[in-house]
Amino acid sequence: MPPPHEPGVERVTLPVGLRPRLIAVDLDGTLVPQSDGVPDGVFEAIARVQDHGAVVVAATGRSVSTTGYVARAAGMHDFAVVSNGAMLVSIDPESVIEARTFDARALLTQLTELLPRATYAVERSDGVFLTSRMFVDRGVSLDIREVTHEELVRDPVVRVIVRSDDHLDAGLGSMARHLDMHSIAFGVTDVAWLDLGIKGVTKATGLQALCDRLGISASEVLAIGDSMNDAEMLTWAGTSVAMGSARPEIKALADHVTGSTPGAGVVEVLDQLYR
Numbered sequence: 001m002p003p004p005h006e007p008g009v010e011r012v013t014l015p016v017g018l019r020p021r022l023i024a025v026d027l028d029g030t031l032v033p034q035s036d037g038v039p040d041g042v043f044e045a046i047a048r049v050q051d052h053g054a055v056v057v058a059a060t061g062r063s064v065s066t067t068g069y070v071a072r073a074a075g076m077h078d079f080a081v082v083s084n085g086a087m088l089v090s091i092d093p094e095s096v097i098e099a100r101t102f103d104a105r106a107l108l109t110q111l112t113e114l115l116p117r118a119t120y121a122v123e124r125s126d127g128v129f130l131t132s133r134m135f136v137d138r139g140v141s142l143d144i145r146e147v148t149h150e151e152l153v154r155d156p157v158v159r160v161i162v163r164s165d166d167h168l169d170a171g172l173g174s175m176a177r178h179l180d181m182h183s184i185a186f187g188v189t190d191v192a193w194l195d196l197g198i199k200g201v202t203k204a205t206g207l208q209a210l211c212d213r214l215g216i217s218a219s220e221v222l223a224i225g226d227s228m229n230d231a232e233m234l235t236w237a238g239t240s241v242a243m244g245s246a247r248p249e250i251k252a253l254a255d256h257v258t259g260s261t262p263g264a265g266v267v268e269v270l271d272q273l274y275r
Contacts, residue, residue: 039263085206101156167192
């Protein structure tokens with residue numbers, strides 16, 4: 001059964017007869033709780049809209065290794081936009097279709113001068129993470145390998161991640177203004193972190209690349225998200241929905257707002273399509 005509607009939360013109301021050809025769904029905080037399983041009702045809702053011919057894809061900051069099993073559990077078997085738009089992948093079978101990479105040597109040199117005690121990691125175009133100091137984070141990747149600095153900068157990469165125990169109070173957001181890169185995300189959990197990729201590469205550009213392959217226009221896309229790295233996707237899509245838990249500035253970018261509970265809000269949106 002689908003999850004119940006949240007008490008005290010106004011139901012989202014989509015235009016009658018809305019029939020998007022592609023539905024892009026953020027994962028963490030939108031489709032699933034952070035690093036948790038797929039909630040009840042999600043699989044059935046996705047299967048129903050796919051039966052009507054829609055393509056449902058994950059659009060996430062996760063790597064391919066941590067996206068695939070969640071997407072498949074939710075019933076998505078075709079494509080996903082991962083690594084905040086830098087990679088377009090096939091989900092079943094799991095493979096990389098295209099990846100936007102860059103030479104990270106200059107960036108890592110600049111970062112190590114600013115933050116000499118931080119841990120640095122890069123994501124390769126195959127989804128493997130290489131790091132200067134080993135850490136375990138199943139939300140980032142299932143394959144993280146500690147390497148030398150020479151190996152860290154040897155090949156082009158999809159993105160650079162910085163982790164620092166010294167900035168738990170202030171975070172690393174202020175560092176982004178020193179860098180000639182697009183700051184994808186930053187925050188503080190068990191460590192302060194910064195996620196950096198090519199300027200201008202976002203979930204929106206990754207979805208546009210997929211739409212170009214499928215012959216779908218942005219106006220035929222419905223996107224659902226909750227975080228700052230969903231901002232470009234929400235403004236690009238023909239119809240956009242923000243989670244009720246999103247920050248006010250993210251809600252302001254969306255056409256509609258659904259409930260706050262991951263999974264439940266998405267089901268409430270999907271249940272109004274193709275009726």
